[in-house]
Amino acid sequence: MxxxxxxxxxxxxxxxxxxxxxxxxxxxxxxxxxxxxxxxxxxxxxxxxxxxxxxxxASLGTLSVVAEQHSRDGTRKRLYRLATGERIESVLMPYGDGRNTACVSTQAGCAMGCTFCATGQMGFARSLTSAQILEQALRFSGELKAEGKRLSNVVLMGMGEPFHNYEASLDAIRRLMSDLGIGARHITVSTVGLVPQIRRFAAEGLQVGLAVSLHAATDAQRSELMPVNRRWPLAELMAACRDYTEASGRRVTFEWALIEGVNDDVRAARRLARLLRGVPAHVNLIPLNPTRGYGGAPTGSGGAERFVATLAEAHVPATVRVRRGIDIDAGCGQLYASVKA
Known part of the structure; x- marks a missing residue:
């Protein structure tokens, strides 16, 4: 057992x-x-x-460590093998203010097929159980305790689409709160925009954060970058996000990978501001992390600052996320594990 x-x-x-x-x-x-x-x-x-x-x-979990890498910035990336042979990755990110955030996977591979995401290019192998999702955070938590530290935050932003594995992801979230003592406001679940599941999540009554991978403010461009948009276009996605904010009283975080010459100019920022009108939101800007199979380049610091300033003019709060673990491919969109042993 x-x-x-x-x-x-x-x-x-x-x-x-x-x-x-x-x-x-x-x-x-x-x-x-x-x-x-x-x-x-x-x-x-x-x-x-x-x-x-x-x-x-009995056993303490089912994940076997295959390899671990350490970044110059202190980030740890761990490769696990499941008992069924598939492989997943999870990441621990320490911050200077004492926070320690675990980024956990919910699936081996991903079926969403986002063009700029390494996991999306792998294809889908299988969904994880709630215990396997929890175990990733639990391993990091135990190691931090041995160092006199604590796991303060968990984000379901690793490999896979959490809402494509809804029941297991939700059960893992509840157990992160009840078993590990992580407060709901210190947990965030990320989605590419599965509209029915966003509405279902809003009805759960949790104070867990919601992050939506957006990356484009027109249906044409978003459908090119993210195939899920062909099923649930922006109008439906924004309506579901409004439902979430009304039900939870919390704003939505919108993730935006800044890709040079694709979605990083002033016009793109203005389109984004118009799209978010009336939605309590915060925009998290991430200069694109390099991945195999996608030739786009990250926006430079000047372009990122210009994007933030344009959003600020429209009263849309935005920050540029500090890139972590880039040297070990542990950044946003970089997780890629061979899903077969």
Whole structure:
């Protein structure tokens, strides 16, 4: 049994079937989630006989580390192999103010096919379980605790489209809150714009952040960059985003990869400002990160500043995201793992 996939009731039933008292469930869960240890032997207040049996009949997760890379800026990227052979990547980003953000994958590969995204160019292999999504954050959390630090934020922005794996992603979000103690406002889920799922997410009543990968303000250009727009064009997407802001009371973050000569001039900024009129929003600008299979170039710093200034004139708040992990292909849109062993 994968203990990360077990509910408290299932853990209690398992331990009870072994003749253990009920309080062992709480002890075990504290080791799993509050202390985040990586082995049964480290669970020192459990009897040695129980630790041995757990080692024989249970597991701490299903992800096997294949490789890990460290960026000059402190970012860590980890490649995991699933028990079924597929591979995924997850990223830990430390910040100077003490925040530590985990970027987790929800699928091996992605079916959305965005032209500038390395994961989108891989194709789709399979969706992850909620336990596999949670485990990525849990591994980082345990390692940070051993260093005297804590995991402060989690973003579902790794490989895959979270809303194409809605049930597992939502369950993982709820467990990030209940088991790891990550506040809803410190969790963000990203989507390319699956309109029915955005509306469904709005109805969940969570204070979790929503980020929408936008990247273009006309249907023609967005459909070229992001095939999902052919199914749910901008008018439908914006209506769903308004529903989310009304239901949650929170603004939407719109992600915009600045591609030189494609979507980075003053006219593009003005079109974006018109599109967002009436939507509580913040625009997160990311100079395009290089990926295999797409020949676009990132906008220079002057172009990014001009874009921000143009949006500011229209009273649309925007910031240029600090690029992290670029030297190890850990940046936005760069995650690419061979999905077969």
């Amino acid at each position: 994968d203990l990360y996939a077990a509910s408290p009731e299932e853990l209690e039933a398992l331990l009870g079937s072994w003749g253990e008292p009920r309080f062992r469930t709480g002890q075990l869960r504290r080791w799993l989630y509050e202390r985040g240890v990586a082995s049964f032997e480290a669970m020192t207040d459990l009897p040695a006989s129980l630790r041995r049996r757990l080692g024989d009949e």
